[in-house]
Every structure is written in structure tokens, then in C-alpha cells.
Amino acid sequence: MGARARIRDAMPKQLLAGESLILPPLHRHWIVVARGLAPAVLAALIAVLLLDVLARDLLPGQFRLLGTLAVAVVLGLWTIVVLLRWAEDSLTITDQRVVLEEGVLVRTSRVIPLDRVQDVSTTQTVLGRILGYGTVAIDTAGATGSDRFVYVRRPELVRDQVFVLAGRLSRGG
Numbered sequence: 001m002g003a004r005a006r007i008r009d010a011m012p013k014q015l016l017a018g019e020s021l022i023l024p025p026l027h028r029h030w031i032v033v034a035r036g037l038a039p040a041v042l043a044a045l046i047a048v049l050l051l052d053v054l055a056r057d058l059l060p061g062q063f064r065l066l067g068t069l070a071v072a073v074v075l076g077l078w079t080i081v082v083l084l085r086w087a088e089d090s091l092t093i094t095d096q097r098v099v100l101e102e103g104v105l106v107r108t109s110r111v112i113p114l115d116r117v118q119d120v121s122t123t124q125t126v127l128g129r130i131l132g133y134g135t136v137a138i139d140t141a142g143a144t145g146s147d148r149f150v151y152v153r154r155p156e157l158v159r160d161q162v163f164v165l166a167g168r169l170s171r172g173g
Contacts, residue, residue, distance in 0.1 A: 016096060023161055025090035025101075028151040029133035032089075036082035044075045091136075091149055093161050096169075098138060100149055112147055116140040117166035122155040138162060 015021065051059070051067040059067075084104050092099045098112040118141055124134035134155035139146045152158055 014099075015094065019097075020095045021092070022095055022165065023091075023093040023158070025092045026153055026158070027086060028089050029131065029153045030086075031127075031131060031133055032151045033082055033086050036085070037079060040075055040078045040082075044071050047071045091152060091158065093158065093165070095165060098162060100147070110147060112138055112140055114162070114166045115169045116142065117162060120159045120162045120166070122159045124155060128155075136162075 048068055048071055051064050051071070055064065088104045088107075089102045090100075092101075095114075097114055098117075100110045102108045117138055119137075119139040121137045121139075122134050123137070128134045133151050133153055136149045136152050136155050136158050137146045138149075149158075
């Protein structure tokens, strides 16, 4: 598959007439998956430890096996949920707007017209700077205030793209 086909497939279905894609949909940073899975993996390890090591003399082998399989199934289902949520959240930048889409069952979409953007800022923790993620805040004209996008990959790139595009629109070109 060529680069054009990958970009075409990544394009949101709701592009406006005459609108061009600047940045294809960006998913949140992989740290979101890691943070979503860490407690579940820790709980699964503790449960397996309790079942297979500490309860070795208390429970027959079949019950320990069934318990371990149940823990594995629950962990697998939780992994699917976390990955689906990660895959369905995206940030897209076109030459006219910024679109943030979130959710699997209940879908939320926020659209920020670039001609309404007044300021764009980023915030990164030390870990965020090391791993390459952060928060992008876009201030817009009007009463809505600031929209914040957390765990954005390459937040400086997103900030700079929005800033440049909003500047071009405000200058009329």
C-alpha cells in the first residue's frame, strides 16, 4: 500500500467540500494504553499469585486452573476495551478546523474552526517530554474558552500546525 492510499484511508469521512487534510488523525500516545492496562495487569498477577502459589494446598488443581483461566479472560477483555478506546480517540487537523473525536459506544466530536483560534499552548511533564506526549490547549474566541487535548503525541507539532494555519486564516490567506 502506497503513502497516498494510507493517507486516503486515514482521512476522516466528514471532510468538508474544499477542505484539505493537514495532519491525518492522530491517536493519543501509547502511554494511555499502558496506564489503562497497568492496574488490570497488576490485579491479574496478584490473583494468579494467590490462586496458584498461596492456595496451592487449599484448592484442587482444576479450581486453580479455572480461576487462572477466568483471570486471563477478564484481562483479555479489559485489554480489548482499552485498545478500542485508544483506537477510536483521534485528533485531526485540516486547513479549516481541528476535530477531536472520542468514544466507542457514545461518540463525542468537538470541532474548532481555525478562524476562531486565539491562542495555542502545550504542557508537558518530565515524563511527557521524555516519551513525546503532552496536552494541547486551544483558546477560541467566544464564551467556550479553552479546549484541552490530553496525551497528544508530538504536541509541539500539533501546536505549531494549528498556530500557523490559524495565522494564515486571520491574515486572509
